[in-house]
Amino acid sequence: MTARHLLSLRDLTDADWNGLLESAERHAARKAPDDKPLLGKRLGLMLLAPSLRTRTTFELACLELGADCVHLPAGDGLWGLEHRDGVAMDGTAAEHVREAVGVLGRLLDGLGLRCFAGLRDAELDARDPILHAFAEVSPMPVLSLESAMDHPHQGLADALTVRRRKAGRKVRTAVVWAPHVKALPMAVPHAAVTAFAREGHEVVLAHPEGFDLDEGVLADAKEFAAASGGSLTVTHDRKKALKGAEVVYAKAWGARADYGDKDAAAAARSIHADWMVTPKDLKRGDDAVFMHCLPVRRGVVVADEVLDSPASVVLDQAAARLDVQKATLLHCLGDAS
Numbered sequence: 001m002t003a004r005h006l007l008s009l010r011d012l013t014d015a016d017w018n019g020l021l022e023s024a025e026r027h028a029a030r031k032a033p034d035d036k037p038l039l040g041k042r043l044g045l046m047l048l049a050p051s052l053r054t055r056t057t058f059e060l061a062c063l064e065l066g067a068d069c070v071h072l073p074a075g076d077g078l079w080g081l082e083h084r085d086g087v088a089m090d091g092t093a094a095e096h097v098r099e100a101v102g103v104l105g106r107l108l109d110g111l112g113l114r115c116f117a118g119l120r121d122a123e124l125d126a127r128d129p130i131l132h133a134f135a136e137v138s139p140m141p142v143l144s145l146e147s148a149m150d151h152p153h154q155g156l157a158d159a160l161t162v163r164r165r166k167a168g169r170k171v172r173t174a175v176v177w178a179p180h181v182k183a184l185p186m187a188v189p190h191a192a193v194t195a196f197a198r199e200g201h202e203v204v205l206a207h208p209e210g211f212d213l214d215e216g217v218l219a220d221a222k223e224f225a226a227a228s229g230g231s232l233t234v235t236h237d238r239k240k241a242l243k244g245a246e247v248v249y250a251k252a253w254g255a256r257a258d259y260g261d262k263d264a265a266a267a268a269r270s271i272h273a274d275w276m277v278t279p280k281d282l283k284r285g286d287d288a289v290f291m292h293c294l295p296v297r298r299g300v301v302v303a304d305e306v307l308d309s310p311a312s313v314v315l316d317q318a319a320a321r322l323d324v325q326k327a328t329l330l331h332c333l334g335d336a337s
């Protein structure tokens with residue numbers, strides 16, 4: 001039987017999407033249940049990039065479901081891994097993904113993998129090569145904990161947070177680019193746009209010229225929006241995007257043209273420093289909420305006054321990860337899967 005991977009929000013059927021969110025709500029209502037549906041299962045957490053929330057919430061989700069969680073962080077004794085096929089391994093990588101995943105597949109029931117974008121070659125990043133190298137040879141389910149192109153668990157948690165905060169209403173959501181001190185991947189804005197489109201919200205994506213997201217992701221998001229009664233529009237007019245928005249989701253990401261050129265990236269970002277979110281951007285009074293996946297740089301991406309205000313739901317988003325991940329672990333590793 002093929003392993004039940006969870007690699008991207010775009011792969012989920014509508015039944016999976018709604019089933020996972022409903023399952024997450026059921027888990028949220030069951031604090032410290034006695035039954036341990038994943039007792040005897042083992043999850044590996046391979047983090048090839050840093051994490052606070054993902055690591056904590058996956059470890060807790062495993063604990064509460066009865067599964068064991070084995071932490072496999074890069075930079076902590078893990079061999080350097082080669083994911084490309086057909087290359088002579090005469091560099092720093094001592095082990096190929098084929099053997100590493102083969103071994104882990106004999107020992108574990110699932111693997112959570114975080115592998116960020118390289119931000120050097122946009123076409124390569126768009127193929128999500130590391131994630132797919134693992135998934136293609138893995139006999140066990142691979143769960144993406146953020147890859148070059150998507151952050152599915154974040155997207156699910158964000159959708160759940162909006163459902164909770166807006167009582168299931170369809171609302172206008174502005175996903176807005178924000179400045180940062182360095183170029184960042186597009187995984188989170190991809191996930192936010194996809195998640196909100198799947199939910200049937202009115203999604204307005206705003207970014208400066210040159211910061212386009214992946215065309216394929218946007219095309220799929222438009223299809224999801226059409227199917228769910230929502231919409232997706234893209235604009236460079238930040239003010240227009242924010243007007244009437246009940247959800248303001250800020251995230252920094254890099255411009256493809258600047259990949260590999262630190263000076264150009266810094267210059268482009270400094271030109272758009274006024275895209276930082278400030279209190280005037282949330283003018284709908286009690287209705288508007290501010291969202292960010294975290295970690296976030298105060299005074300660069302968003303003003304302190306916004307993060308410290310009741311409008312900020314960033315901690316709710318992080319907490320929702322626990323509920324969502326119990327649902328995805330059961331979906332991918334559970335006996336019914």
Ligand code: CP
Pocket residue numbers: 050051052053054055146154293294295
């Ligand atoms: N939002 C998120 O995935 O947080 P971490 O990078 O800390 O895991």
